[in-house]
Amino acid sequence: MKLVVVTAGLTQPSSTRLLADRLAEATVRRAGPEEADVRVIELRELAVDVANAFVTGFPNTRLRDAIEAVTEADGLIAVTPIFSGSYSGLFKSFFDVVDNTALAGKPVLIAATGGTARHSLALEHALRPLFAYLRAVVVPTAVYAAAEDWGGGRDAFTDGLGERIDRAAGELAGLLQRVPEEKAAPEAVVPFAEQLAALRPPG
Template structure:
């Protein structure tokens, strides 16, 4: 089982990468999946060149293929101006819009304040719904204060949210039907191809 983690943090170290690592480890413990982390910061120029030329270079193509072929995906972005980062959106713009169909996805985000936590629901979840992915019910947001590990009477801790989201993704991964690869060598007779084009 292969799990790909896409993180769009721009700094090093990055709170987005830290959250992504914690989510990935929680899912790995439940599924023993092989985990690969993709830092979009390292692909920023490749993504920009793809927009200019219309073609992905070898490095970007390999990452897109890894994301497409993975059994599950964890996607984490910092929140800028109330939404996902431009780099995060640009990467998923160059992924074919049918490539994630039916793929289980866990979404996460980081930000300086808890006030931006709804960006997961009004920005990230609709993006992956448009891409036809299956997004787990629990999205994980980590504000600056979450890293201190403090709890209060009104919110559960970050660790609890990570565990709940990991349980949901692991459950989807365990019960997901294996992907059927199209038989690219199959020959469709020309008469059958023409019949498919005829109006009823």
């Protein structure tokens, strides 16, 4: 199982990276005994490469390697900080240089971090439409972590962060474990001349 984590945190250490790591760990735990190959892509390390790809029209070797990892992954965890009520520009720019067919049918867990819970709806009005446009299969539970969530507290409207992480990870793991449906055998094609012959009356 190839699981790729894309995180757009800009600082080090980063709460965005921390959330991404917790989601990856929970997904691997819920996916079961199958060995998982987890790769984390830190977009802040690729910021200049992404900008150059926009200018030149071609990704360099390092960026191309990251794009190929996302394309070949069985599942994706995408985490961004929320700036001005939406995903970060670096996060959007990276997915702009990924081929728009690369995520078709791919299970994706979306998550975000922010200073206040008021920005949590950015997951639904910004991130989910972005990945729906890319034809990814986005898990129902999106995970948002505000500053107060890291203290382990709860509020009157949401479950604790740990519960949200576990629920979303379980949904992604379920999609990763899904057995592909067997392809139906192609129907035999009877030539048109034979069909006409079968309709002729005997004699």
